[in-house]
Amino acid sequence: MHNVWLIARREYLERIRAKSFIVMTILIPMLMTTLILGAALLSSRNGSMNHIAVVTTDPQFATDLGTELSTSAKARPSIDVHALTEPAILNQLDAQVKDKDGKLDGYLVVTPAAAGAARPTFKWEPKIKSDVIGRARIADAIRAALTRERLTHTGMSSTEVDAMFDPVELGAVAAGGPSANESAVAFGSAYGMFFLMYFVILFYGMNVARSIIEEKTSRVFEVLLATIRPEEMLAGKVIGVGAVGLTQVGIWIGVAVALIQFQLIGHDVHVLPTLTQTFFFIVFFLLGYLLYSSIAAALGAMTNSEQELQQMNIFLMLPLIACSVVIFSIVTNPESMTAKVFSFIPLCTPLIMYTRIVVGHPSLFAVTLSVVDLVAMIAAVLWVASRIYRVGILMYGKKPNLPEIMRWLKYS
Amino acid sequence: MPIVELHNIRKVYGSKIAVEGLTLTIEPGTMFGLLGPNGSGKTTSIRMMIGMTMPDSGAVSLFGKPFERQSLHRVGYLPEERGLYKKMKVLEQLVFLGRLHGLDERTARTRSMAWCERMEIADVVNKKTEELSKGMQQKIQFIAALLHEPDLIIMDEPFSGLDPVNATLLQDTLVDLRREGKAILFSTHRMDQVEKLCDSIALISRSKLLLSGSMREVKSQYPRNHVRMVFQGSDAFLQHPCIESYKNYAGHAEIVLKKESAAQSVLAAAVTGGTSVSLFEVMEPTLEEIFIENVRASFGDAEAGGKVDA
Incomplete structure (x- = not known):
């Protein structure tokens, strides 16, 4: 664990200190705001x-x-x-x-x-x-x-x-059921989660893969692998590079919340998610992010250049797209068979299980099981990635076979 | 207790045999030269010693115990393909690598500073690595391999790309470390360095061990039939019937005799012929000659030309 922490710490500090990080942190929200305001302005003029x-x-x-x-x-x-x-x-x-x-x-x-x-x-x-x-x-x-x-x-x-x-108001439903406001928040937070994950994975997941490719080309790994295991190195990279992405998104969200808090922008944020929802949002967001970053790490371990990596991009996006298709039916019917099945497919768990928790009532056992499921999947992906990695760098292009992989296990 | 013991190691990549039947032992306080032409399996052997790859069969022992990752904290490794984080500052890089080897931050920092002084690069510790010359980067990597005071130091081509001043600095450091009882394994193509520094050698070619043992043992297998001569005047004595072959570089001759005992008669012939001899040394073949001879034999003479580079 100590080694993982050292690798992650180095990766995090080096990236946070880089000028590009500071520039991006300031520039992206500015560009976004300009774009949204500009578009709104134009469309109001050009009715x-x-x-x-x-x-x-x-x-x-x-x-x-x-x-x-x-x-x-x-x-x-x-x-x-x-x-x-x-x-x-x-x-x-x-x-x-x-x-x-x-x-x-x-x-x-x-x-x-x-x-x-x-x-x-x-x-x-x-x-x-x-x-x-x-x-x-x-x-x-x-x-x-x-x-x-x-x-x-x-x-x-x-x-x-x-x-x-006059428009019709649908007031409170049956006693004990969610109010109109609550279900709107549920729907909103499920969707917010979806877009946040999609965005973060698209922008930062690939950074993990890129950093691994970088290490391969600079040959630093040879010194590192003389003391630490490939899986420690990969885990460190996933955590370190991942934390950079979270820091950046965290800064943006923090600024946005502060702006809303001081009434500088937007007045229609009336209802905040409950404490349980916030808790599960953070848990599932972090686990989902970890899982997808680990997959990105595996992709980075498999490829030798950015170009090859680009082609692999679709493997990260496909499960997210699948989730976006089923999420409608799950919001309307959170206890359906589709919902249950999808909430246990690790790649979909973060989004679907979270949505189910917000709009439905999955049992505590199911939720725990899905979290265990996710953690196991993350470990498995990292394990496989580290094998691919070791073979990829030491074997000069030769693909590993099963007996070889089994032999490496002996010493690890 | 030997520091490294390899017993009958074999490693195959697909259809290519990288190392076969390699057995060798490195004792503490020795400098061990791992020699061989390019692609002979040196780097693979080293990687198997430190657990980066596993042998397909055979046994690796470090410090008297079967290989375990714990032992790696007692090993310092300088790989052939150098790699450092380019954007990192020198001192931070060293501290990071030292901590990966199990040092705490403060020890890593003090030792890094001390080593940088010793290696004469103390003035660049706060520069980014990419701003430094190649030789300096190599010194940094050299330091990184030694920070945690390893008992086994493995260096793949440690002196390549260094100017004579720096190469001597590194050599002297390694000699000091041997005196402290560390075992040092280095692989190189520079036979003169091996001849000067190493106590023991192993010669690998085409994945197989050709020679191994202490320098004295290896050399004693060869007859003392080599003569180095510095002379002035006639070189007619070189036609002496006891001379197998010779190279004459204008007053500096390297002679191979047909038998050891012929040396005196060659010297007598030269003196009688009126040549003034200022140096006449009878010796074993140089390591370079042994290397070339063995590697040639392993490839078969026809193939040897292109593949051997000592």
Whole structure:
């Protein structure tokens, strides 16, 4: 253990002190923030529904349409209302819509139905033909406006109609069950865990592999292996390089929490996860990270260059992608067979078992078993990786066979 | 109690036999030369001594006990392919390597400083390793192998790439360590160094042990039929019937005699012929000659040309 600690400590200190670490720690959040803010800013400016024209005989309908659109858009679009009686108007609008620099985003022609009670017909001519979202919004708004109109016709007051159109709140479910807020948090934290792991593995797991390849090329290993075992060296690297990633993510999360705490950004973080959830989040996140880093270490031990490593990347990503596919069905049904099976596949355990703990009620035995399962898997992966490593560096390209591997065990 | 005992070691990589039937013993307080042409199995033998690879058959004993990893704290190893962490500062690197060998931080630091003084690199201890010359890096690695005061010191080509001043510094250090009772094993191609430094040798070629034993034993197997001569004047005496072959480098001749007893008559012939002789030394063949002869024989003469480099 002492050797593992020494290796890990060296790896950690050397990396933390490197200038690139400091630069990355500051630069990445800055880039991310700029990107997100920039994108938000651009999309708010470039709304596709800022200015439309409605050709109708019914000005009230146009106003209602505006009200409906403003509930789904950020700002109430400005609406020009034209009477259908002017025949030249259609050509004029057409020209405006087709003008690239024009301000008009589209126009709607409402043709009243022949019979009084039937629906009018609509024709929507947008500036951007591919804007399917805008199209759907117009359709929704029209339907709502029509409903509103009909309801008013039957004699309901506008306040009554408004009350009917209010969104529905689903209050507390059965007593003892999770509240709406809690399940939202559960879902959110499961998803947060998923993205955090995906991100961290993608960015830092590969660092473990790279550091092992580096050691191979610099030939330092030969001195090290004269005193320590390959598995101690690999374990040290996984822990050391891994800790660097955790430190960086930790700094980012810490800063984000501080910002939220002081109300500098975001106001919609109302509910915090419970203590149990936080505990299991940390346990499963660390174990998952360890497992994936160990696999990355094995990949690094197998390959001799970064290029070869890139091709192996997919082996790290596949299990995560599989998890992202089943996670939906598990959130809705945490005690299903799929959920149970997946929570015991070590590569999926961290994500799936955590989700089950948050949304369902797995037995303590199952949770313990899955943790034991994970730890055993990590040890096994490291063990195999260290064998591959020893063979890889000393045998100059020859692949190991089983009897050889068995022989090495004797001395270890 | 011998420090290292290899008994009938065999190691095969796939279809290539790396080492076969190797048996050797290294006693404390000796300097042992492991010799052999490139690719003869020296490095593999060393790796088996320190448990980096396991022999397929045969037994390895260190310090009188069958190999166990505990023993490795008493072994210092300088591998042939040097490797240090390039970005690390010299002192930190030494402390790190010392601690891996079981020293505590403070001892590692004091000893590193002391060794750096002794190796005349105390002024660079706070520089990054990559900023140093190759020779300096080699000294650092040399120190790293000795920090934990090992009883067995294994050095693969310790003097390669060093200038004469530094090579002498390292040699003297090794001689001092032998005097303290340490066993030193080194492998090299430089026969003159082996001849000067080693008490015992083993010669490996094509995975097999050709010769082993103390330097005296090995040499006594060969007749004292070599003559080194420095002379002025006529070289007509070189045509003497008792001379098997000779090399004449303008006044400096190396002569191989047909039999040991012929030396005096060759000297007499030279003096009678009016040659002024300033040096006439009768001796055994040099280690280099023994090396080349044995390795040639192991390859078969036809193959030897390209493969032997002593």
